[in-house]
């Protein structure tokens with residue numbers, strides 16, 4: 001073997017499936033009974049493009065996976081450990097299984113176990129072919145304050161979940177009174193200052209918010225007025241290429257109560273940028289060639 005050939009081996013590129021496309025990954029966390037399965041079923045029911053769901057249950061029998069309505073091979077059952085700690089390898093293998101598919105899903109939703117720490121799972125989700133889109137944590141209004149009084153393991157777990165969230169969604173509104181909603185809100189403000197807290201009284205609206213991880217959000221929003229019944233959705237039109245400075249200024253000027261924004265924007269260099277805002281987190285990054293589509297308007301959801 002001559003030296004040239006050896007050099008080619010050394011610069012072997014990092015494996016990138018689907019020509020470099022990255023599938024957004026949404027982590028759905030929250031303690032037991034917060035309603036994660038219901039939200040996922042609602043998402044699957046309204047999805048018009050392939051969503052892969054990973055369901056993690058620390059027990060040997062994955063009850064939640066059995067409750068996922070559409071078992072068409074797009075549900076990956078991760079049981080017998082927790083993906084943030086004892087089942088890390090299983091988690092990475094599940095991404096590997098998806099990577100072997102000829103056609104990528106549009107979105108991966110991971111239903112985390114009730115005790116999982118989303119931060120640890122988030123670190124594992126940006127793996128070749130995938131990138132973390134958001135961490136959404138459901139908070140059960142009826143049980144959250146009590147769960148903090150359970151064992152220290154449970155209390156630590158629920159606090160870590162809240163602290164890791166980009167957006168917190170309050171569930172089980174129908175089971176509690178106004179005082180309870182206020183009490184939970186104050187506690188969350190202590191645990192996760194500044195993280196948007198949304199009162200979503202239907203799995204319907206939560207599913208819409210979570211599902212925004214899919215590409216071409218404009219199509220998603222157009223599917224029915226009831227989709228975001230808890231939230232205001234507006235479209236910020238962007239005509240043609242924009243200067244990067246102007247884009248940053250535009251994003252700085254979005255309303256303070258913006259919980260989600262997404263769009264594909266062309267800057268004056270011709271480059272397409274994927275703009276994503278989830279809660280307080282903003283990311284503006286080049287779109288890989290394989291993901292390139294037409295620029296879109298900016299979809300902005302406010303609470």
Ligand SMILES: [Zn+2]
Nearest residue numbers: 082084085116
């Ligand atoms: Zn874990």
